[in-house]
Amino acid sequence: MAVQAYDVTARKAHQWTMVLLVVLGFLLGEPWGAVPLMVAGVIMLAGRFWWRADVVRQLTWRVLEPRGILKRVERVEDHDTRRVARLIGGAAWLAAAGLLLLGAPLAAWVIAFLIAIMVVLDAAFDFCALCFIVARFDRRGWTGS
Amino acid sequence: MDRLLVVAAAAAGLLILVIAARAVAGRRTRRAQALSPSEVWNVLGANPDGSSAVVLFTTPSCAECGTQRALLRGVRVIEVDASKRPDVAARFGVLTAPTTAILLPDGRVRAVNHGFAGADRLASQLA
Numbered sequence: 001m002a003v004q005a006y007d008v009t010a011r012k013a014h015q016w017t018m019v020l021l022v023v024l025g026f027l028l029g030e031p032w033g034a035v036p037l038m039v040a041g042v043i044m045l046a047g048r049f050w051w052r053a054d055v056v057r058q059l060t061w062r063v064l065e066p067r068g069i070l071k072r073v074e075r076v077e078d079h080d081t082r083r084v085a086r087l088i089g090g091a092a093w094l095a096a097a098g099l100l101l102l103g104a105p106l107a108a109w110v111i112a113f114l115i116a117i118m119v120v121l122d123a124a125f126d127f128c129a130l131c132f133i134v135a136r137f138d139r140r141g142w143t144g145s
Numbered sequence: 146m147d148r149l150l151v152v153a154a155a156a157a158g159l160l161i162l163v164i165a166a167r168a169v170a171g172r173r174t175r176r177a178q179a180l181s182p183s184e185v186w187n188v189l190g191a192n193p194d195g196s197s198a199v200v201l202f203t204t205p206s207c208a209e210c211g212t213q214r215a216l217l218r219g220v221r222v223i224e225v226d227a228s229k230r231p232d233v234a235a236r237f238g239v240l241t242a243p244t245t246a247i248l249l250p251d252g253r254v255r256a257v258n259h260g261f262a263g264a265d266r267l268a269s270q271l272a
Contacts, residue, residue: 003212003215003216003264023152026148026151026152027148027149027152029148075263075264075265076212076216076263076264077212077261077263078208078209078211078212078213078261080208080209080211080212081208081209084208113155117155117159120159121159121163124163125163126260126261127166127260128209128241128260128261131207131208131209131241131242131260131261132240132241132260134204134206134207134242135204135206135207135227135240135241135242136241137206138204138205138206138207138227138228138242139204139227139228139231139234141228
């Protein structure tokens with residue numbers, strides 16, 4: 001396997017923005033809180049398959065880093081797991097937005113905040129919560145691998 | 146206002162969780178570092194060859210492990226599947242995969258990285 005360096009600054013900018021969108025949604029309450037949640041879900045899902053839709057990374061690469069507002073830091077890290085996590089997170093936030101619109105705010109915010117906490121752990125501490133969960137399942141033989 | 150308090154409580158809870166997790170990881174690392182060199186080689190079923198080594202703990206579904214393995218080229222790597230050798234994983238306090246334990250040439254455990262360890266960190270630990 002070839003090792004590849006990634007722009008960690010852009011990843012973290014993206015992650016923190018997604019968390020802020022979730023928090024903003026929560027502060028807005030129901031039903032308008034569904035809008036930032038949906039935006040976060042769409043950016044996560046669309047950006048997974050089409051990098052131009054990842055507007056925070058685009059902003060980081062085109063504006064914030066060139067102007068020196070953020071400093072580009074490249075590091076070899078795994079992105080395979082993060083891509084899976086991104087799919088799960090985006091789908092979960094869209095589902096949470098749907099639940100919010102359907103009148104189930106408690107379930108919506110529990111789901112939204114669980115994902116947001118996982119994102120915060122990666123953004124702040126480079127801790128892959130999904131890897132941790134999968135490793136625990138593997139060691140118990142629950143993944144079928 | 147109530148919602149702001151919920152966000153603040155969630156942030157505080159997360160902080161406490163992180164502090165607790167770091168304490169657990171630190172305790173497990175110290176336990177691994179307390180292993181004697183003979184215990185280390187015995188548990189691993191390997192022999193010292195006079196060079197530093199890295200014990201790489203993996204699991205079958207670990208996607209990050211391939212990248213971690215690639216970063217360890219040029220170093221002696223002793224790979225352990227934590228799902229098949231839970232006894233070894235327990236002795237080294239493995240919490241997640243990948244986990245890397247840095248062994249000094251004499252077999253003492255210098256450091257344990259719980260989770261993916263970047264090239265810079267590995268280089269400094271192996272220096």
